Amino acid sequence: MTPAPVIIAVDGRSGAGKTTLAVELAARLRQHHKVSLFHLEDIYPGWNGLMPGIERYVGTVLKPLSEGMAAEWTSWDWDKHYDGSLNVTLPAEIVIVEGVGAAAAPARSMLNAVVWVESPGEDRRRRALTRDGSTYEPYWESWAAQEDEWLSSDEVVTAADVRVQNPADGSAPDDVLRALMYLPSIASVLSPELSARRGLQLRSERLEATPDAALLFESLYGQSTNAVWLDSSNASAVAGRSQAAARSRFSILADDGGTFGQSVLHRSGTTQVTAGSATVSTSGPFFRWLDSVWGRRAVRAPRGYDGQFTLGWLGYLGYELKRETGGNDVPSPTPDAALLFAGRAVVLDHREQTVWLLALDAPDAGDWLREARTAVEAAAGGTAAPTASASGTVPEFVSRDSATDYKRKIADSQHQISEGNSYEICLTTTLEASAGNLDPWASYLALRSRNPAPFASYLRFGDLAVASTSPERFLRIMSDGGMRAEPIKGTRGRSADPDEDAALRRDLETSLKDRAENIMIVDLLRNDLSHFAIPGSVTVSRLCAIESYATVHQMVSTIDAHLRPGAPRAEALAAAFPAGSMTGAPKISTMDILDQLESGPRGIYSGAIGYFSMNAATDLAVVIRTLVVNPDGAGGRTLSLGVGGAITADSVAEDEYQEIRTKAFGVLSTLGADFPG
DSSP: OOOOOEEEEEEESTTSSHHHHHHHHHHHHTTTSOEEEEEGGGTOOSTTOHHHHHHHIIIIIIHHHHTTOOEEEEEEETTTTEEEEEEEEOOOSEEEEESTTTTOHHHHTTOSEEEEEEOOHHHHHHHHHHHHGGGTGGGHHHHHHHHHHHHHHOOHHHHOSEEEEOOSSSOHHHHHHHHHTTOHHHHTTTHHHHHHHHOOOEEEEEEEOOOOHHHHHHHHHTTOSEEEEEEOTTGGGSOSSSHHHHHTSEEEEEESOSTTOEEEEEETTEEEEEETTEEEEEESOHHHHHHHHSSSOOSOOOTTOOOSOOSEEEEEEOGGGGGGTTOOOOOOSSOSEEEEEESEEEEEETTTTEEEEEEESSTTHHHHHHHHHHHHHHHHHSOOOOOOOOOSSOOOOEESSOHHHHHHHHHHHHHHHHTTSOSEEEEEEEEEEEOTTOOHHHHHHHHHHHSOOTEEEEEEETTEEEEEEEOOEEEEEOTTSEEEEEOEEEEEEOOSSHHHHHHHHHHHHTOHHHHHHHHHHHHHHHHHHHTTBOTTOOEEEEEEEEEEOSSEEEEEEEEEEEBOTTOOHHHHHHHHOSOGGGTEESHHHHHHHHHHHSSSOOTTTTSEEEEEETTSOEEEEEOOSEEEEEEOSSSOEEEEEEEEEEEOTTOOHHHHHHHHHHHHHHHHHHHTOOOOO
């Protein structure tokens, strides 16, 4: 008897393309493994034998194979319509079983992975009849009825680990193999495939060009289902080599197209990865999943390239991931995380006025580099995108909290502080409206024009769109382990009158209350970074500095540290998540208080937007000044904007309420909307 094999079932309705997929998948796996392949069509006892065939398969084939023994089974003679010869299927390192019912309920306890293959009904019928000829045609309807009866009482589709929308273009086997690598149940046996995936080469081109970034994004990714633009939209206003200019040096444009493209959505403990036509679901904490795909140096940066992003994952982490970092589990209408893997991307270096085209070496890399080069040249030589205005009907926002409610919650926060349960509470609320016919892309272009910011971004994940003009860095971890957090606490509105504007800036600069708020968050972040930092490396290089943006002055501090060699980077990120500037201090007890005070989830707001690079670097912004457009589940769309402020013992309720109005003004005024109430 040999060791028990890893058994993969490829199931789906007749004509979905299971056989071709299983054969091609076996061929790929045979490069590193011994593989056996079994087809259920060899064992069904006739055209009415689906359920008896499943019973035969489970008892005579699957059970012995799962125990590492040879399976002896009787085939069906389709010409004589009777039992045929005795056959033997030997166990191997990997066994693939394929056919309708391969993952039926009685079989699933003996399977390591289930792949469910889907295809439109007409395509399935055409494929099946093309494959089996006229002999199948008289039985198509009766066989389909047996499938219907079986599926009505068997949850095989929802139990599948991997689901494939089979396009029959030859891409499904590679997509399924990529998806299978994410399954913990078989990851160890696929270690050769995982190693091959890490042995990647980066191709690059440097172009002397200053393209219009909006035109370039629309040209390359305007039709992409999933796309990300990490947009240093204030780069032209902060030239030079200051800290502000360094934060605004690079912009990144990417989607999940090409050979290596993937996307991931995480909701309440389930991570769903889509690789081309295949989607795989796994259970477990998001940060544990992130640690499995990020944190090791997999590629080298091109010579002469100063950016930290060398392809990888881009997107957002929502605030409700706090359930994994000491907070409560609060369900959100938006995914808790949404990322795409970019195997190719465009990076704009605003300081050097150059463009870097980056692509993992693949059969389609050359074509993409030519396409991207052409798009850059067109965007550099064409007419700049006009300053857009938010299109569509002006949204009418309602607030989750009225002015009275919000001020009452301020009093409740101060009571918690007086009881010693917190020192500072970042109390937030949400403004919501029907999105109507609002165009997220046009709205973002208007926002970036009116409120340029170093960490602006536009994200599209299917029907979900995120338009952010965040000025605040959450956390940067460089490839060499350097860490930096730059919390913002303290805000004043801008004035068109220079003297009044200067007075507002001085008022913020000299405010003891705002300095106290900022310093409390600095202390919190020093603690967060220290968990995985080299002892003694945590320093505060800038304390309570004032930075001015288009609509606000803000108080910013900088905390630096250096990651311990070998420390898990995803865990270091989790130790600091969510941003202390959006919770208060101490973080865990304050998050619990906030869940009691706030009337619903924050969703994407208060989370982080940025990238996780293949050289182990990350740079993440705090999700503030951010519009979210999300399907409402009933055919419409909702539009939301989160706002909030830090409450301390000496906060004045009216001042705090006016502060959230000030923070919302830049976004609302761009839409032509008013603060509700």
